[in-house]
Amino acid sequence: MTSIWQQINQANAAVVEQVGQSVVRIYSGEDGIGAGMIWHADGVIVTNAHVVADKNGQRNNLVVALADGTWHDALVIGYDLQKDVAVIRIDADNLTSITPQMDVLLQPGHYVLALGHPWGMTDAVTGGVVIGTGDSLPELRDRRNWIALDLKMRPGHSGGPLFNAYGQIVGMNTMIQGPEVSFAIPVSVIQAYVEAVLNPVVPDTEAASYQPDDDVTLV
CATH class of the missing domain: 2.40.10.10 (Trypsin-like serine proteases)
Structure with a gap:
């Protein structure tokens, strides 16, 4: 079983x-x-x-x-x-x-995955949870339309997809702040x-x- x-x-x-x-x-x-x-x-x-x-x-x-x-x-x-x-x-x-998903409502605690190519690796995946989105976040680069993540991105993840357990693309991996928090751009901004x-x-x-x-x- x-x-x-x-x-x-x-x-x-x-x-x-x-x-x-x-x-x-x-x-x-x-x-x-x-x-x-x-x-x-x-x-x-x-x-x-x-x-x-x-x-x-x-x-x-x-x-x-x-x-x-x-x-x-x-x-x-x-x-x-x-x-x-x-x-x-x-x-x-x-x-x-990919199929961008505009109607997926991300909430704190939702599990997501990030795919990229850090350190020369191909399709390296990392996972974590959503910390917050949009207006719930402090300003970063003079705006709040980010997805904040408890997820460890690394150099080479930039530009790769952030997606949920159903394979729905919800954002793009972009940067890290400190040792634990990563940020992604929402798919609506990209589209x-x-x-x-x-x-x-x-x-x-x-x-x-x-x-x-x-x-x-x-x-």
């Missing part, structure tokens, strides 16, 4: 494998710098802005590795350092894209930015810049 823990382990492993099909590795030169999520099947990928750019501007020679082992040059479509969201594109189609970049109403202006707090580490 299968125990409850065996069932949980099997379910978690299946969800991680499913989500991992839509997670990419992003490189600049020979350095692996982060993860990304296939947002649209025609090659649109989202990641953190700090993965594709820094205070000196956009990184060069971005290359994306897909879950199937193929490699593609990537073009940056747009990025916003203040929101820490970027949209890039590769020349590929019929990709396995709004993707729509603005792909369907611009006005010409894009210079990307906003920011200076991270001393106790904040971008992952």
